[in-house]
Structure formats: structure tokens, C-alpha cells
Amino acid sequence: MSYHTITLNNFRNLVEQKLEFSPFINIIDGKNGSGKSSLIESLYYLSVGKSFRSSKLDSIVEHNASGFTLFSVTEDDNRHQHRIGITREKNKTALIKIDGDFIRSAIQLASITPTLVIEPETFELLDGGPNNRRRYMDWGVFHVEHRFSEAWRRYTKSLKQRNTLLRRGRIDRSLLAPWDVQMVTTATMIDTYRNNYVISLVPVINDILKSLNQTMDVDISYYRGWDKKTDYKTILDDSIERDIRSGFSHQGPHRADIRIKVNGRFADEVLSRGQKKILIFAMILAQGAFLNRLSGRKSVYLIDDISAELDIEHRRNVCSYLEKLESQVILTVVDVDSVLPLFQNDTDIRMFHVEHGKVSHVN
Numbered sequence: 001m002s003y004h005t006i007t008l009n010n011f012r013n014l015v016e017q018k019l020e021f022s023p024f025i026n027i028i029d030g031k032n033g034s035g036k037s038s039l040i041e042s043l044y045y046l047s048v049g050k051s052f053r054s055s056k057l058d059s060i061v062e063h064n065a066s067g068f069t070l071f072s073v074t075e076d077d078n079r080h081q082h083r084i085g086i087t088r089e090k091n092k093t094a095l096i097k098i099d100g101d102f103i104r105s106a107i108q109l110a111s112i113t114p115t116l117v118i119e120p121e122t123f124e125l126l127d128g129g130p131n132n133r134r135r136y137m138d139w140g141v142f143h144v145e146h147r148f149s150e151a152w153r154r155y156t157k158s159l160k161q162r163n164t165l166l167r168r169g170r171i172d173r174s175l176l177a178p179w180d181v182q183m184v185t186t187a188t189m190i191d192t193y194r195n196n197y198v199i200s201l202v203p204v205i206n207d208i209l210k211s212l213n214q215t216m217d218v219d220i221s222y223y224r225g226w227d228k229k230t231d232y233k234t235i236l237d238d239s240i241e242r243d244i245r246s247g248f249s250h251q252g253p254h255r256a257d258i259r260i261k262v263n264g265r266f267a268d269e270v271l272s273r274g275q276k277k278i279l280i281f282a283m284i285l286a287q288g289a290f291l292n293r294l295s296g297r298k299s300v301y302l303i304d305d306i307s308a309e310l311d312i313e314h315r316r317n318v319c320s321y322l323e324k325l326e327s328q329v330i331l332t333v334v335d336v337d338s339v340l341p342l343f344q345n346d347t348d349i350r351m352f353h354v355e356h357g358k359v360s361h362v363n
């Protein structure tokens with residue numbers, strides 16, 4: 001898919017904006033604080049109904065406005081156009097429309113717009129907590145395994161009910177039983193989907209690292225959230241006293257994680273910042289490549305501050321990989337000359353310049 005046009009109103013410092021994108025490479029340049037990340041953030045918001053920077057609505061709505069509006073015309077892989085609109089007023093829930101109809105869950109939005117983002121906080125994938133890595137893994141599982149979101153919805157609902165009961169302290173164990181049954185069924189499904197995804201993704205990451213001229217050999221070990229030798233029913237039964245004392249369920253898919261090794265050593269411990277960035281590029285690009293291989297679908301790549309941490313050689317490798325994808329790439333840079341000469345002359349590149357929240361198309 002690709003974003004054809006977007007119209008923004010009062011999204012951070014972007015007061016009123018209408019832009020038409022290239023289905024291939026789009027370069028957005030501007031000084032620090034001009035509004036480049038806000039533009040990337042607005043596109044991400046259009047793809048999943050939330051921000052990657054803040055969950056606080058007040059920080060997203062333009063300071064003097066009461067709400068924001070985003071509207072896009074997107075083209076799917078069959079070249080059908082869809083109209084997506086999101087309106088969010090302060091103190092109200094977001095209203096999302098696809099092709100004129102209100103949708104109840106942002107899941108519908110996410111499923112039609114596979115969008116991958118690389119922004120400064122994506123570094124947390126290696127160095128941060130397991131939440132980031134679960135989000136990474138689940139982006140892929142969500143798009144390649146259509147039963148995942150329903151299994152996850154049922155699992156988290158049962159987990160919430162179980163935790164509510166646990167917090168009551170002295171409880172009738174029979175009350176927990178139906179939630180435990182539901183958790184066991186759905187946890188097993190989630191575990192299988194995640195495990196299959198990680199196993200399939202690793203060779204794709206290694207292929208991409210090779211095309212980026214890297215000598216890294218990546219291996220990912222997947223932790224399912226409970227001991228791999230014990231079934232989940234036994235885990236829930238055995239940990240009940242501890243769970244009651246703490247008021248929450250200690251183990252399960254909500255505690256899953258992945259550990260990333262490069263050439264046999266943990267990536268977060270041995271790689272330089274530039275090497276980490278390349279690895280993260282490869283990990284994210286692999287998700288789009290794998291989805292494409294499996295279903296023919298094309299993702300949109302949003303890349304905020306592509307040049308940071310990368311020397312010219314790495315930038316050249318990344319840019320030529322992005323060019324070969326023939327997918328929509330929307331990237332930001334402080335200095336356009338740091339990337340523009342790295343693309344071929346015949347690629348459909350559209351350039352935009354941002355200044356004080358005003359985005360203009362550059363010929």
C-alpha cells in the first residue's frame with residue numbers, strides 16, 4: 001500500500017497541510033524543531049490510530065487547538081483507493097472512518113495499512129525493556145497470522161479477569177478456573193504463532209544484512225513467557241500462591257521476550273551505536289520483506305532521521321536497499337544532501353521542505 005495524499009489539521013505544529021506523496025521515495029528535510037518527526041508521527045497515527053511518541057493527547061493536539069484531524073487517501077496493493085479519516089477532540093475518544101464508515105477498533109485500520117517505523121526510540125528494541133521487543137514481534141505476527149489478534153484479545157481479557165480475582169486475596173479457586181482454561185488455550189496459540197514467526201524471520205534478517213554488506217550473523221532466541229519444558233496449565237496451578245500474594249499473574253505470553261545475538265554475542269552488549277542502527281534497519285526491513293514474500297503485500301516504511309549514526313558507506317547501502325524495495329518510503333533528514341546523491345537518478349523521488357510547521361513540495 002501507499003499513502004497518496006494526506007491532509008493534516010492541528011497535529012502538533014502542523015496546523016494545516018495537504019501533501020501528495022510519491023509511491024516510492026519521499027525525502028522530508030528541515031531544521032531541528034521544524035516538524036519533520038511530527039509529519040512521520042501523523043502518518044504512523046493514520047496507520048494504527050495512535051502515536052509512537054506520546055499517549056497523551058494534549059501533547060499531540062496543536063497547543064491552541066481543541067483537537068486534530070488527519071485524512072488520507074491510500075492506495076492498496078490492488079490499486080484500490082481508500083479514504084481514512086481520524087478526528088480526535090480533547091477529552092473525547094478518536095473517531096476513525098474508513099471509506100465513510102466509522103470503525104469500532106483500530107485493528108481494522110492496522111490491518112489495511114501495514115506500516116513500519118524507524119525512529120530514534122526504535123533503538124529501544126535492543127537496549128530497552130521487553131515491551132518494545134514484544135511490540136516488534138507482534139507487528140509481524142499480527143500481519144501474517146490472522147488468528148493472532150483474536151487469540152490475543154481473548155488472552156488479555158482473561159488475564160485481566162484473573163488478575164482482578166487475584167487482587168481480592170482470599171478467593172474461591174473455582175472462580176479462577178474458567179479464566180485459566182481460556183488463558184491456557186489462547187496462550188498456547190499465541191506461543192505457536194510467535195515462535196513460528198521468529199523462526200521464519202531470522203533468515204530474512206540475515207539476507208538483508210548481507211545485502212547491506214554486513215558480516216553480522218544474527219540469531220534470535222524466543223522466550224515464550226514461561227518455562228519451555230512446562231505446560232502453561234501446570235505453570236498457572238503451581239504459581240497460584242505467589243500470584244495471589246502479588247495480585248497478578250507472573251507468567252504467560254504477556255511476559256514473552258526475544259534475545260538478539262550477533263556472531264554469538266548479545267547485540268545490546270557488543271555492538272556500536274552505528275552497528276545497532278544497521279541491525280535495527282535490517283530487523284525492521286525484514287518484517288516488510290517477510291510479509292511481502294508471504295502475501296505479496298507491500299508495507300510503507302517511515303524513517304525518521306535516517307542519517308543519524310550512519311557513515312556515508314552505511315547510508316549508501318541503506319538507500320540503495322530502500323530504492324530496490326519498490327515500496328513507499330517516507331524519510332526525514334536534517335540535510336538533504338546527506339542522502340539525495342545516494343539514490344539513482346531515475347528513481348521517483350519527491351522532496352519536501354519543512355519550516356516552522358509548514359511543509360512545501362520542492363521541485
Ligand SMILES: Nc1ncnc2c1ncn2[C@@H]1O[C@H](COP(=O)(O)OP(=O)(O)OP(=O)(O)O)[C@@H](O)[C@H]1O
Nearest residue numbers: 012013032033034035036037038059060061062063
Ligand atoms: N502539540 C504541539 N503543538 C504545537 N507545537 C508542538 C506540539 N508538540 C510539539 N510541538 C513543537 O513542534 C515542533 C516540531 O517538532 P518535531 O519533533 O516534529 O521537530 P523535528 O523537525 O523532527 O526536529 P528534530 O530534527 O530536532 O528531530 C517543535 O518545536 C515542538 O516543540
